[in-house]
Amino acid sequence: MKIVHIAPHLGGGVGKAHAALCEADRQAAEREYVLLEEPRDRRYADEIRETGATVTIARDQQQIHELMAATDIVQFEWWNHPLMCGLLAGAPLPAMRSVFWSHVSGINAPFIPEGLVEAADHFVFTSACSRRAPNLSGLTAGKLERTHVVNSGFCHAGTSAASDREKIGVSYLGTVEFTKMSPAMMDVIDRLEHNDVVVNVWGDVAACSPVRDAIASMTHPDRFQLRGHTKDPLAALSQTSVFLYLLQPFHFGTAENALVEAMSLGCAPLVFANPCELEIVRDGETGLVATSLDHAAQLLNWMLAHPGEVRRMGDNARAEVLELKTPDRSIAAFRALWQAAMLKPKRTPDFAGALGPTPRHWYEAMQGGPGDTDSCSQMGQAASKGSLAHFKAYYPDLDLSPRA
Incomplete structure (x- = not known):
């Protein structure tokens, strides 16, 4: 079973979580991480490589599409990163078995697009609180019940009380x-x-x-x-x-x-x-x-x-x-999920329909709608992941002026 993880990068909590999961996974060599941009901090990417998993930087979308088509399962490490939105809503994707692991709660902005949960074969939250996100209230009860929760925050073992x-x-x-x-x-x-x-x-x-x-x-x-x-x-x-x-x-x-x-x-x-x-x-x-x-x-x-x-x-x-809160529990949960996913055939997803056609649509969908701005910008803080400033760094022509 070959799993390809697509992630913007492996810094911060996401990289730390995956380094711990790979360390706990005796089959880590089955997994490949494809990063959408050069990492600023290579620490966790290096730790992942040491477990036998592969870490590469994507050359272009064509390379990513080829990997998606050739692998058993594609797992998207989801948060509202501009490059991830561009990949999902860009050129048509090949048939795949898709798993999303969300690293934002969706309780507040940035919201998780409801259509993304619908379009994925399996959608995984890192906290059960995400199931109460206000913009997911339109999901059918059956679809919401079929979401999963796998923890990504792990304990320190063997320490003093x-x-x-x-x-x-x-x-x-x-x-x-x-x-x-x-x-x-x-x-x-x-x-x-x-x-x-x-x-x-x-x-x-x-x-x-x-x-x-x-x-x-x-x-x-x-x-x-x-x-x-x-x-x-x-x-x-x-x-x-x-x-x-x-x-x-x-x-x-x-x-x-x-x-x-x-x-x-x-x-x-x-x-x-x-x-x-x-x-x-x-x-x-x-x-x-x-x-x-x-x-x-x-x-x-x-x-x-x-x-x-x-x-x-x-x-x-x-x-x-x-x-x-252990890596062993989380990797066991993912292994069970991946095995279940293998029982279904690949299908062609419509993530573009869930996100919209342009960077403006992607940004607004995750901030609550047209005209909304992120809390970080309102407070004059430095640009954080998925903020307006972050989107503008990748899409300089992004214009949020009122539509005619």
Whole structure:
């Protein structure tokens, strides 16, 4: 069984997930990854090659079409990347058995086009929350039931539990930009009742980032400690008991690698009641879920005053993700799915009909409709994947002015 994965690149969480899956897959040599652009970070591509899988950069669409026609299964690593849209909606595709693995939730923009789920032979989400995406409500019950969920955020195995730590520490690790992290972080930290507590914040921050301005405006800016990027998350979180992971309500994450990894280290998370986080954290058992800024501030102060309860939730979190969030479970799920897909003949898909004929159609379909713009652009943040700025980088003539 030969599987060809089509991906824009293998950076970030997608590359990390596939490197772990290939490492756990005894048949990784059956798999080929075709990238639509040169990777900026080759780390995960190199790790994938070491497992026996093949990684190549696509020369042109003709080469990709030939590979699609010759392979048993084509798996598209889906998010709203301009090049992926161009491939799917470009020249007619050959007959294939198609699998999509979505790396965005679709709960908020960027949405997953309903027609894409309909057109795929098998559509896989990374979180069950995606089945509640508002723009998928028109799918037939049967089609939605035939979607799958395969996790892509994996635990750290063989690490120490929170009960081994000397004292309660509070940390955040992840994207330190308001495209994902909530500005409520600053307010919650300002309301700490323990003056000697600081929050270690791990992640890159641009010199001109609005995050730096928000820190400067805090009553207690010294509590928000920017630690920069770390290549060793285990060491960064080694003295952390509370993982303060308060995200924007419109973030498009699904598996949340940082959250799952922190939980596997025995950290008790404090999160907002966003759909994705609710699929990972069980309130009061494996962490705490806040419903508002005020509630988050109350819960963080409560956690600092109840170290025993923090240890209990951290131990529960560790045990749960070590059982459920493993590469072995995910690759077994994919192997079963691929075997089932092989029972059906190849067919010619109409992904172009699902996305529309032009870059404008592709972009608008994933932002909610004509005239809508992405949250990142509205906030003046750097271009993120699938943003208007990202689309314009590949399609400079993209024009979103009102249609006549």
